Amino acid sequence: MALKPLNIGLVGYGFMGRTHTNGYKRVNDFFPELKHRPVLKAVCGRSPEKVQAFADQWQYESVESDWKALIARPDIDAIDICTPNNSHAEIAIAAAEAGKMILCEKPLALNPEEGERMCAAVEKAGVANTVWYNYRRVPAVTMAKQLIDEGKLGKIYHYRANFLQDWTINEDLPQGGEALWRLDAAAAGSGVTGDLLAHCIDTALWLNGSIKDVTAMTETFVKERMHTETGKKEKVTIDDACAFMCHFENGSLGLFESTRYARGHKALYTLEINGHDASIRWDLHDLHRLEYFDNSDEGRLRGWRSIHVSDHSGDQPYMDKWWVPGLQIGYEHTFVHQVADFISSIDNNTAMHPNFRDALETQQVCEAVLESAKVGTWKNV
Amino acid sequence: MALKPLNIGLVGYGFMGRTHTNGYKRVNDFFPELKHRPVLKAVCGRSPEKVQAFADQWQYESVESDWKALIARPDIDAIDICTPNNSHAEIAIAAAEAGKMILCEKPLALNPEEGERMCAAVEKAGVANTVWYNYRRVPAVTMAKQLIDEGKLGKIYHYRANFLQDWTINEDLPQGGEALWRLDAAAAGSGVTGDLLAHCIDTALWLNGSIKDVTAMTETFVKERMHTETGKKEKVTIDDACAFMCHFENGSLGLFESTRYARGHKALYTLEINGHDASIRWDLHDLHRLEYFDNSDEGRLRGWRSIHVSDHSGDQPYMDKWWVPGLQIGYEHTFVHQVADFISSIDNNTAMHPNFRDALETQQVCEAVLESAKVGTWKNV
Amino acid sequence: MALKPLNIGLVGYGFMGRTHTNGYKRVNDFFPELKHRPVLKAVCGRSPEKVQAFADQWQYESVESDWKALIARPDIDAIDICTPNNSHAEIAIAAAEAGKMILCEKPLALNPEEGERMCAAVEKAGVANTVWYNYRRVPAVTMAKQLIDEGKLGKIYHYRANFLQDWTINEDLPQGGEALWRLDAAAAGSGVTGDLLAHCIDTALWLNGSIKDVTAMTETFVKERMHTETGKKEKVTIDDACAFMCHFENGSLGLFESTRYARGHKALYTLEINGHDASIRWDLHDLHRLEYFDNSDEGRLRGWRSIHVSDHSGDQPYMDKWWVPGLQIGYEHTFVHQVADFISSIDNNTAMHPNFRDALETQQVCEAVLESAKVGTWKNV
Amino acid sequence: MALKPLNIGLVGYGFMGRTHTNGYKRVNDFFPELKHRPVLKAVCGRSPEKVQAFADQWQYESVESDWKALIARPDIDAIDICTPNNSHAEIAIAAAEAGKMILCEKPLALNPEEGERMCAAVEKAGVANTVWYNYRRVPAVTMAKQLIDEGKLGKIYHYRANFLQDWTINEDLPQGGEALWRLDAAAAGSGVTGDLLAHCIDTALWLNGSIKDVTAMTETFVKERMHTETGKKEKVTIDDACAFMCHFENGSLGLFESTRYARGHKALYTLEINGHDASIRWDLHDLHRLEYFDNSDEGRLRGWRSIHVSDHSGDQPYMDKWWVPGLQIGYEHTFVHQVADFISSIDNNTAMHPNFRDALETQQVCEAVLESAKVGTWKNV
Structure with a gap:
């Protein structure tokens, strides 16, 4: 039975970008019972050379330099946020409003107030969400x-x-x-x-x-x-x-x-x-x-x-x-x-x-x- | 720069078939300096259902039920031998004669006499060869x-x-x-x-x-x-x-x-x-x-x-x-x-x-x- | 060269009484350069049977049931205090006033006020003193x-x-x-x-x-x-x-x-x-x-x-x-x-x-x- | 109840002489149920100064320079042999013949033939015997x-x-x-x-x-x-x-x-x-x-x-x-x-x-x- 695609858009490509991407690429080899397969649709970053190099190495299909453009893409199902903490809230809330699933690097936010707004956004949108407390x-x-x-x-x-x-x-x-x-x-x-x-x-x-x-x-x-x-x-x-x-x-x-x-x-x-x-x-x-x-x-x-x-x-x-x-x-x-x-x-x-x-x-x-x-x-x- | 393909034909799909395949799939993510990318061209095994299931799970492009057919395929660069030890020699010698690179699971053979014939075959053919003493x-x-x-x-x-x-x-x-x-x-x-x-x-x-x-x-x-x-x-x-x-x-x-x-x-x-x-x-x-x-x-x-x-x-x-x-x-x-x-x-x-x-x-x-x-x-x- | 005696009077014979006594008995076997040898002169405790049993087992020369009597003995050089903490101050101060050296189990006292009085007493008397923080x-x-x-x-x-x-x-x-x-x-x-x-x-x-x-x-x-x-x-x-x-x-x-x-x-x-x-x-x-x-x-x-x-x-x-x-x-x-x-x-x-x-x-x-x-x-x- | 003396005569005063002597001196402090107390009667060695120094440090009552003299002493109950291996047999056999208990350092002997003679000697004499396989x-x-x-x-x-x-x-x-x-x-x-x-x-x-x-x-x-x-x-x-x-x-x-x-x-x-x-x-x-x-x-x-x-x-x-x-x-x-x-x-x-x-x-x-x-x-x- 063919697996359904889960199209990933990754924002940020640092250390955590690598660990998450590796997770997406390996999961179906080891968890054959799953019904979705993550697809590395796009990675987004401010430096065009660096983001392209990352996309080439990890086989992302495309790159973006503006996370808002990434969120706007209809071919993206889930936004993975690996940027510095001070941008989590803005990206997450926008992604939720666009109806995307969100996988957000920890900590959730800069402070509880931001975090509360993020929770409200995903709960209102009813989108799947998780935070990478991997341990x-x-x-x-x-x-x-x-x-x-x-x-x-x-x-x-x-x-x-x-x-x-x-x-x-x-x-x-x-x-x-x-x-x-x-x-x-x-x-x-x-x-x-x-x-x-x-x-x-x-x-x-x-x-x-x-x-x-x-x-x-x-x-x-x-x-x-x-x-x-x-x-x-x-x-x-x-x-x-x-x-x-x-x-x-x-x-x-x-x-x-x-x-x-x-x-x-x-x-x-x-x-x-x-x-x-x-x-x-x-x-x-x-x-x-x-x-x-x-x-x-x-x-x-x-x-x-x-x-x-x-x-x-x-x-x-x-x-x-x-x-x-x-x-x-x-x-x-x-x-x-x-x-x-x-x-x-x-x-x-x-x-x-x-x-x-x-x-x-x-x-x-x-x-x-x-x-x-x-x-x-x-x-x- | 595009990577050159290294087309893999795997014989056997047991525990070692998994470990080798995982190696092929991950290597370029972590060793970006390499110039070849392994391509999972075919996996070969006697049980059609099992070999197909393995191919589906690990994303091999095709399956074979006869290792001789696999070796005969011109689109295969390297034969990976994961079968029980008593078939290593025959497969390896045939692969060498077909000019294929060989990655053979350990131990090399049933005995030194077989091993010596295998060495002679790869050395005569001049094909790249290795044995999976992974430790x-x-x-x-x-x-x-x-x-x-x-x-x-x-x-x-x-x-x-x-x-x-x-x-x-x-x-x-x-x-x-x-x-x-x-x-x-x-x-x-x-x-x-x-x-x-x-x-x-x-x-x-x-x-x-x-x-x-x-x-x-x-x-x-x-x-x-x-x-x-x-x-x-x-x-x-x-x-x-x-x-x-x-x-x-x-x-x-x-x-x-x-x-x-x-x-x-x-x-x-x-x-x-x-x-x-x-x-x-x-x-x-x-x-x-x-x-x-x-x-x-x-x-x-x-x-x-x-x-x-x-x-x-x-x-x-x-x-x-x-x-x-x-x-x-x-x-x-x-x-x-x-x-x-x-x-x-x-x-x-x-x-x-x-x-x-x-x-x-x-x-x-x-x-x-x-x-x-x-x-x-x-x-x- | 003969060693000078260091006559010990032990007050209390519980767990710490055993560890200290063992210290006194073994020290000269392993530290031959010392010039004094501890002598187990007397052990003091309220239960006559128990204190006698302890004295017999560990070879104390005599027993006392009243620590004041022990302190009064001219043949005692040093008082070792192994009683519960609430009696440390009284015994130590009396021992100091009698000019005895003091080896006191830890903690020093019930509180700093008691401890300060104990310090004053030993310092005024000029007697050698130590507390058994053995670690x-x-x-x-x-x-x-x-x-x-x-x-x-x-x-x-x-x-x-x-x-x-x-x-x-x-x-x-x-x-x-x-x-x-x-x-x-x-x-x-x-x-x-x-x-x-x-x-x-x-x-x-x-x-x-x-x-x-x-x-x-x-x-x-x-x-x-x-x-x-x-x-x-x-x-x-x-x-x-x-x-x-x-x-x-x-x-x-x-x-x-x-x-x-x-x-x-x-x-x-x-x-x-x-x-x-x-x-x-x-x-x-x-x-x-x-x-x-x-x-x-x-x-x-x-x-x-x-x-x-x-x-x-x-x-x-x-x-x-x-x-x-x-x-x-x-x-x-x-x-x-x-x-x-x-x-x-x-x-x-x-x-x-x-x-x-x-x-x-x-x-x-x-x-x-x-x-x-x-x-x-x-x-x- | 007074303990009966067990009079020890030690031959040799090297590393093992120390470990055994320490055992004799401490045993009754920790095993009060025993009915005998080891008494450090004599230590024997060829160098008069060294053996005297050892006796002084460990409180042996007397010294000997000839193990035969030690064995001949009626006030010795047990001979402890701590000499090099090539003298175990001769000393042990003589001690057994003199009716002494024997505590012999390991290994028993230079070879099984010597060992067999030693066993025969202690068994004939019916004397208590042990070998210090302490582990x-x-x-x-x-x-x-x-x-x-x-x-x-x-x-x-x-x-x-x-x-x-x-x-x-x-x-x-x-x-x-x-x-x-x-x-x-x-x-x-x-x-x-x-x-x-x-x-x-x-x-x-x-x-x-x-x-x-x-x-x-x-x-x-x-x-x-x-x-x-x-x-x-x-x-x-x-x-x-x-x-x-x-x-x-x-x-x-x-x-x-x-x-x-x-x-x-x-x-x-x-x-x-x-x-x-x-x-x-x-x-x-x-x-x-x-x-x-x-x-x-x-x-x-x-x-x-x-x-x-x-x-x-x-x-x-x-x-x-x-x-x-x-x-x-x-x-x-x-x-x-x-x-x-x-x-x-x-x-x-x-x-x-x-x-x-x-x-x-x-x-x-x-x-x-x-x-x-x-x-x-x-x-x-």
Whole structure:
């Protein structure tokens, strides 16, 4: 049976443009039950040479230099937004109004107000929407969700997560511009809070429910950096590091931290959940493993299990799609999984998560965190 | 600039058919400097329904049910052989005589005699050829090769490797047939020796040079299994486990083991090399890491380093093609790398390894191992 | 040359009584350069049978049932205080006034006010004093101190520590009494803050300098427990969990957490320090290892080193006293080291740390933490 | 109740003299149920100054310079033999004839013939005897024995062990003399086979039963070293490395290796046992942990458990004697355990293992290994 086309229009072609595109190109090879096949219809960017080079490499059928033109094209079904954060809202709202499905890179927006308008737009238009919080779809993380939902952990006492990097320690690194907009609050909205903590928060809300209140601390270690666009030393406006404590609605305590100054860590997103009956741990540097401690094991033989999540028997989420036990998958597969689930939701007319509204809750937590850091007291979410 | 087509004809569509096909489909997305693009021209298999389903899923342009017909097609540039081991020689020799390039699944052949005829055929025909000993192209393993070639390890004393699995412990597992031909010596030639140890030997020869002599031990733990084709209990003809000791030409000692009865290990291929100045360790269950001990580190601070091989700066082999530091790749990438290097060797008219002749040396070691196990004494390779 | 006696009078004979006594008995076997030998003169406790049994097992020469009598004995040189926290001040001040040296179990006191009086007493009396923050003397932790002092880490950005246990999850566990006074605020002063975080804080102050301000969160998960002394369900008065964020004087950020509800962790005290040039990690569950990341290592070969701190060459602190490389020591050795350093300070008339004044600073941080948790805002230390 | 004295006479005061003495001094503090207390009656050695210094440090009551005089003393109950291997037989036989209990350092003897005479002597005299294969009494290893005896592993397929060191790589290290007799075959009998593999073999025989036949390989990497006693370069007579394969009586396969040329490993004794139902792994560098894989765990949640063997509840062998969960013990504790079990066997008139006869079996395997390495074929044990 022939697959129906799902015509993709990609806005932005940076790092995330690559990961999403790879997801579109691979999904049907590994998820043969899907009824749609993504078609790389067009990629849009401001630099004609660069966008053409990207289109050539990844085999997009056409290019655009204006996202409004892209949205206007009737042959586009879905808009994928991979631009800097400060343009998400405008593009998304226009796409919704044009009746396009939307796959938006995280964080959703610069702030909750923008996010609320985006939610209103997609909900009013009734278009399918999702936000690329891809780490939910690491098989080990999805399995964690299953274990929690099955009640294996019992009452939860603690949730802790951090996201540690070290790539901005060098003081000579400039800020801003196409490559480094993540270091410029005007483009990014915030620093590690929106870039890294947002991932941790999305996973936490999914696994452990809503957050009630937070108290936070931020720091900017390097106060001035040369700005790529002005060529001058300018004040650094983002948070280099952010930590916060919180109460979850379920009564558990949360501890979150992220930084780009943790020498030795490249993308160490770790999470741990301690329940009455069992605990789990996971980290992105060995993403194919889940650590699990089950208090119901025989006393003398209790220990943290290192579970190699690579079983194709169907018991471990997504792994029946890939290879055989012992053979690991990697980072990029999370995007393939998200594409697969997005298409499946279209095929079957079911709900897709995280959608814009889910991502708005993360945005609200981020906002409370940044607010709390400013005023030094607890803030309700 | 348009890429030149490299028209692929695949024979066999099992597990290896998937890994190779994925390599062909992804290579140009990540290796844009290549001048050829693999085209999935045809896949060949005996079951019309299954081969068509495979072609549909993976987007092969056509199907064949007779490999001779496939080889006869003028629109095929390269034959990829993924069939059981007992058909490699016949297909490869015919393909060579037809002037096709050949990418042959490992092990090369049932025995050195077959292998020698295959080498002669490709060398006489002057066709490009390679054997899918893919683990050479795990970035961590390739980096190990670099370190050794640079002399970082100094004189080598010890090489040890094992490949441990546990999937045949169940006595009720049958042998033979399409799914389980690896358990039938008639189709596979041998058991773990050709299936698993051959990988260990290929890497060892590459990293540590030739093997002089071996002494080996094999065992078949389950003596009889139902045969899928006859429906009857029949004698198990393969080796379930095989271990051997050896001397390398460079004076180092080797210790190798493989089994399918090591409860708890799925595909645990590990290797360790101890040199005068440094040592390295690697294992397939965390293939994105290389462990490294450098004796020139300051005394009190010496320790095994766990190197996360995910740096896109170009210093770690292949990793400039993928994502950013901290984000791991997986098993399937080794095949993408092998396709990339194969195409590069065609583009630039350079040597490709491992070729048939390299794989023949591995076959000769396997033969000496099996011989030694039979007679109980040391055998020269 | 005969060793001079150092006559010990021990008050309390619980878990800490055992660890200290073991330290006294073993120190001269392993530190032959010391000029004093501890003599187990007397142990003091309220239960005559239990204290006699302890004296018999550990070979104390005599017993006392009243600590005032013990302090009054002219044949006692040093008082070791191992009683619940609410008696530290009274005993220590009396011992100081009697001119005895004092080795006091941590935390120093119930609160800073008590601690200040204790400091005044020992300083006025001019008696040698120390507090058993034993984890400073894990060789790996001492080596961390050396590395920091040598400047190997460069400017510090982050300090994080936690101390995770799971032994109070069971709701049926009672509180109070001889065995469980740590669960009763009247005897212990606080819960995990004084019991566990105090260790983390002591190490942090030593390694990373003073703390400026803190913001904290505490929780009591099980609200009522049967009290051993009253036999009735009573309100639980201690903190079951406590986390805090802080600024160090050196500009680095701190994140601390401790709990007795982290299923799967028995005594997981971990610390990590991220500096501009290098980072270190350590955890108590594998206390003989130090993890070290050195950014000056060659790029492609950078990785966390797992240093097995067992080298008897003299390069790793304390390890020249023990066995040979590869053979680990354990928990109890930290107390032997503290006794050795205490005696050495007496032999050579040098300063001993941590002394009461050092421990008072830890107490002040604990107080600020508990205060902040109560009021929900930042508190200066 | 007063403890009965067990008067110890120690012959030799090197590294093993220290470990045994520490065992004698500590045992009653931690095993209060024992009815004997070791008394350090005398230590014997050829150098009067050194033996006196050792006696002073460790508090031996007296010294002897002639082991025959020591054995002749009526106030000595037990002779502990810590001398080089070539004197074990003569001392042990004389001690047995004098009716002394004997605790002999491993390996038992230079060869099985000597060992057989030693067994005959102690059995004729009816004296208590043990050999210091201390690793049986690592709690994790003892627990492994329990699990196997309970049938948790099911039928055993594989046993593998190695003991890797790197301290003799330096070519300038001399051989022979008091410090380096282990490098001189005349004093040691063999190299790594008797020193390191003997430990692996003892544990294997205990855990997995008798070995039927072996095939082995040895190597001497550095052919000549300066001899401490002659001051001249002399041929190195020991084996620097030794590996062997074997069949156990129970049908499982064994693979053993040891070397002093494995750069990066200090005393890495590892063992792994794969059974039908479960597998275990252990290594000496983290001796307080046992890894355990249980195939009866739920499929998706199967993983190797890292068991921290530190539970004082009585479920983990020996650990009720020490501290609390999470607090590890170390290398030296194995000797304390062996002393405790030796005394317990005297107290209760029960069998003690490993005794001389157990150690003789290990000696016989070593002999078969060395023989096989010489002739290049399989040898029956």
